[in-house]
Amino acid sequence: xxxxxxxxxxxxxxxxxxxxxxxxxxxxxxxxxxxxxxxxxxxxxxxxxxxxxxxxxxxxxxxxxxxxxxxxx
Numbered sequence: 001x002x003x004x005x006x007x008x009x010x011x012x013x014x015x016x017x018x019x020x021x022x023x024x025x026x027x028x029x030x031x032x033x034x035x036x037x038x039x040x041x042x043x044x045x046x047x048x049x050x051x052x053x054x055x056x057x058x059x060x061x062x063x064x065x066x067x068x069x070x071x072x073x
Contacts, residue, residue: 026055027054027055029053029054029057030053030054031053032051032053032054032059033052034049034050034051034061035050035051035052035058036049036050036072036073037049037050037072037073038060038062038067038070038071038072039070039071039072039073040067040069040070041070042069046063047064047067047070048060048061048062048067049061050072
């Protein structure tokens with residue numbers, strides 16, 4: 001089974017120290033937790049984790065170089 005996940009890959013800029021929100025009104029990324037493992041589709045090798053931030057953003061954390069053809073477990 002393959003899971004499709006939308007991933008935001010651009011860095012997130014914060015409004016500054018002590019601020020709990022960005023200037024645009026969005027929350028600042030403060031903490032995240034791993035929600036899925038990322039595997040290479042062809043080799044089955046574990047290549048990273050998918051993290052969900054307190055803002056709801058989903059961001060991959062790779063063990064090495066980013067991959068494009070992946071599956072999530």
